[in-house]
Amino acid sequence: MTPSDAGGITPADESMDDVDLELLDGIREVFEASDPMPVDLPERIRFRLALRGLEIEVARLVAEDNQPSLAVRGAELSRTITFDSDSLTIMIRIDPNLDGTARVDGWLAPPQRREIEMKTTAESLSVASDEQGRFAFASVPRGMAQLVVRSAESEQSGTGRSVVTPALIL
Amino acid sequence: MDERTPITVRASQTERSERIARLVTAARQGSEAALGEIVTELSPLLWQVARATGLSVSDAEDVLQTVWMRLLDHLDDIHTSASLTAWLVTTTRRQAWRVSAAARRQLPADNEVFSMLPDQGPGSEEQVIIDDQRRILWRAIGRLSARCQELLRIIAFVPRPDYSSVAAELGMPTGSIGPTRGRCLAKLRALLAGDLEGSSQ
Numbered sequence: 028m029t030p031s032d033a034g035g036i037t038p039a040d041e042s043m044d045d046v047d048l049e050l051l052d053g054i055r056e057v058f059e060a061s062d063p064m065p066v067d068l069p070e071r072i073r074f075r076l077a078l079r080g081l082e083i084e085v086a087r088l089v090a091e092d093n094q095p096s097l098a099v100r101g102a103e104l105s106r107t108i109t110f111d112s113d114s115l116t117i118m119i120r121i122d123p124n125l126d127g128t129a130r131v132d133g134w135l136a137p138p139q140r141r142e143i144e145m146k147t148t149a150e151s152l153s154v155a156s157d158e159q160g161r162f163a164f165a166s167v168p169r170g171m172a173q174l175v176v177r178s179a180e181s182e183q184s185g186t187g188r189s190v191v192t193p194a195l196i197l
Numbered sequence: 198m199d200e201r202t203p204i205t206v207r208a209s210q211t212e213r214s215e216r217i218a219r220l221v222t223a224a225r226q227g228s229e230a231a232l233g234e235i236v237t238e239l240s241p242l243l244w245q246v247a248r249a250t251g252l253s254v255s256d257a258e259d260v261l262q263t264v265w266m267r268l269l270d271h272l273d274d275i276h277t278s279a280s281l282t283a284w285l286v287t288t289t290r291r292q293a294w295r296v297s298a299a300a301r302r303q304l305p306a307d308n309e310v311f312s313m314l315p316d317q318g319p320g321s322e323e324q325v326i327i328d329d330q331r332r333i334l335w336r337a338i339g340r341l342s343a344r345c346q347e348l349l350r351i352i353a354f355v356p357r358p359d360y361s362s363v364a365a366e367l368g369m370p371t372g373s374i375g376p377t378r379g380r381c382l383a384k385l386r387a388l389l390a391g392d393l394e395g396s397s398q
Contacts, residue, residue, distance in 0.1 A: 047382050053334050054353040061335070064244035068258060072240065072265050073233045079269060 067171065070148060074173055074194050077146065083175075084190045086110035086117060112190045115176060121197055128166040129197045135160035135176065144175040147197075172197045210358045217278035225272045236265060239282065242354040243289045249347045250293040252300075260296055264289045282359035283366040286351065290367070337388040345381035 090109040110117040119133040135141060138160030145152040149168050156162040176190040217238070223231035240261060247257040267288060268275075275281050338346060348367070355363045 046386065050334075050382060050385060051349070051353045053331065054338065054349055057331055057335050057338065058245055058350055058353065059241075060331070062245070062248055064241050065254070065258070068244070068261065069233075069237045069240045071258075072236050072262055073229075075262055076232060076236070076265060076269070077229055079266065 070171060071194060074146065074171070078175070078191055084112040084114060084188050086112035086115070086190050086192045088193060088195075108195065110174075110192045114188070115190050117174065117176065117190070117192060119174070124166060126166070128168055131164040131167055131197070133162045133174075135162070142177040144177065146173045146175060147171065167197055169197050171195070210356065213356060214278040214358050217281060218276065221272065221275055221278075221281055235281070239285055240265075242282070242351075243285055245354050246286055246289045246351050247293040249350045250290065250297050252293050252297050256296050256300065257293070260289060260292045263292055278356070279359040279362040282355060283362040286355070286363050287366040290351075333389065337385055340388055341381060341384060345384060349381050349385065 087110065088108060089111045090107075092107045093104040094107070105123075106121045108119050108121070110119075116136040117133060118136070119131050122130045122132075124130050131145065133143065133156070135156050138158060139156065140158055141156050141160075143154050143156055143162045145154075145164050145167055147168050148170050152164055152167065154162050154164060171194050173194045174192045178189065217235065220231040220235050224235060243261050243264060244257060247260045248254075252260065264285060268285065271284060275284055338349070341349070351363070351367070352360065
C-alpha cells in the first residue's frame with residue numbers, strides 16, 4: 028500500500044507528541060552510543076562504488092613486510108606490500124616522508140607501461156609506470172588509499188584489464 | 198573536487214528533503230560526489246537497520262556494501278528523499294534477514310534465539326552510556342518485544358519527513374503504523390514511568 032498523502036504531514040506524524048519525539052531522540056542517542064557504525068564504513072563504501080563499471084580484476088594482498096625505515100629515524104616503518112591478481116603482480120614500498128605524507132614506490136610484474144592511479148580520500152593521483160614496470164608517488168596523504176592499474180592509454184591492443192588492490196591504510 | 202559537506206543536523210527537514218532529491222538526480226547523472234554524500238548521510242540509519250536483525254559487525258558491513266551497490270541499478274525509479282529512504286531501509290532489512298537466516302542455520306540450536314539487546318547496560322565494549330537517564334532508557338528498551346525494539350530502533354534514525362513511506366515499506370501501512378508505533382512508544386513510556394511492574398511483553 029502506498030501512503031495516501033503525497034509527502035505532507037501524515038496522520039502518524041500528527042499523533043506523535045513532544046514526549047514521543049524526545050523519546051525517539053533518546054533512542055537514537057542510546058543506539059549511536061552502544062552500537063555505532065564504524066566511522067570509516069561510508070568511506071569504504073564510497074571506494075567500492077567509485078570502482079563500479081570498471082572491468083576489473085581485484086588483486087589480493089599476498090605479503091606484507093615491515094622494516095625499520097632508513098629515511099626517518101624513529102618508530103616509523105617502511106612497509107613492503109605485494110598484491111597478486113590473475114594478470115599482474117604489484118609490489119609497493121611505502122616510506123614515511125618528513126612532512127607526514129608517504130612516498131610510494133612500486134613495481135609491476137611482468138614489467139609493463141600502465142597508468143597507475145592512487146585513490147585517496149582527498150584526491151586521486153595518477154602516474155605512469157615505465158617499461159620496467161616502475162612507478163612512484165612522491166607524496167601521498169596518509170589515510171585510506173587504493174591503487175588502480177589501468178591499461179596504458181596509448182596501447183589500445185587490450186593490454187589487460189584494470190586491476191585494483193584492496194583499500195590499504197598508508 | 199571531493200566536497201563532503203558536513204551534515205548539518207540543524208538544517209530544516211524540508212531543506213534536507215530537497216537537498217537529498219537533488220543529490221539523487223545528480224547521482225543518477227553519474228556524480229560520484231553526490232552519491233558519496235548520500236552514502237555518508239544514510240549509512241548510519243542502514244547500519245542500525247542491519248544490526249537490529251542481529252547481524253555481526255562484519256556481516257552488517259557486507260550488507261551495507263551490497264545494498265549501496267544495488268541502489269545504482271534502481272536510481273532511475275527513485276526521485277524523492279522519502280522513496281530513497283524507504284527503498285534503502287527495506288532492501289537493507291531484507292538483505293540482512295537473508296544473511297542472518299543463513300548464519301543462524303549454521304549455528305547450534307541454543308543460539309537460535311538471540312536477544313537484540315544485552316540484559317543490562319550497553320554492549321560488551323566500553324560502558325559508553327554514562328548518564329543515568331540513558332541507562333534507564335536502555336533497560337526499558339530491552340524489555341520491549343523484539344518487534345517493538347526493531348521498529349523503534351529504525352524509526353528513531355529515519356528522518357522525520359520520510360517516516361510514513363518507511364513505515365509503509367516496513368509492512369505497516371499508514372493505517373496500522375500509527376497504532377503499532379503508538380503501542381511500542383506507549384509501552385516504553387509506561388516502562389519508563391515504572392507502570393509496567395513485572396508485566397511481560
